[in-house]
Amino acid sequence: xxxxISKPTEGQHTDKPAVRDFRQExxxxxxxxxxxxxxxxxxxxxxxxxxxxxxxxPTSQRAYRGGNxxxxxxxxxxxxxxxxxxxxxxxxxxNGWQVRSGEKGTQIEYWEVKRAADKAEASRPASDADGxxxxxxxxxxxxxxxxHRVYTAFNAQ
Numbered sequence: 837x838x839x840x841i842s843k844p845t846e847g848q849h850t851d852k853p854a855v856r857d858f859r860q861e862x863x864x865x866x867x868x869x870x871x872x873x874x875x876x877x878x879x880x881x882x883x884x885x886x887x888x889x890x891x892x893x894p895t896s897q898r899a900y901r902g903g904n905x906x907x908x909x910x911x912x913x914x915x916x917x918x919x920x921x922x923x924x925x926x927x928x929x930x931n932g933w934q935v936r937s938g939e940k941g942t943q944i945e946y947w948e949v950k951r952a953a954d955k956a957e958a959s960r961p962a963s964d965a966d967g968x969x970x971x972x973x974x975x976x977x978x979x980x981x982x983x984h985r986v987y988t989a990f991n992a993q
Contacts, residue, residue: 942990
């Protein structure tokens with residue numbers, strides 16, 4: 837089925853703000869760096885430069901993965917950060933750390949699979965007589981919802 841595109845009729849508003857495409861922004865940034873001769877995933881000639889190690893979150897002790905890892909490495913390289921630790925403002929605040937006034941954060945994506953429960957009973961897995969958990973209604977992918985969030989991360993430096 838072909839999609840049809842219609843022109844707005846008189847009186848219709850078309851001044852909707854454009855939806856940000858974070859992946860495209862990350863891609864454009866990496867392409868710009870490559871055009872300038874910088875590949876953010878390659879080891880630098882200077883030994884001991886930490887900015888190109890895998891970025892991680894010091895509050896969870898977990899490394900960032902996928903596009904977030906490449907994006908944070910590229911941003912750290914561009915901004916001259918020698919520290920691979922990245923966290924949200926709230927994570928810094930909860931640990932008694934302070935993000936400097938005027939510091940610019942970097943946006944990252946987080947995807948989570950949430951189980952939708954129609955009833956409280958459906959959210960609990962069923963178990964058999966031996967106590968083994970059997971797949972319940974909450975194991976059905978049709979009862980799941982993919983949630984996308986964007987967070988702003990700050991470098992520890």
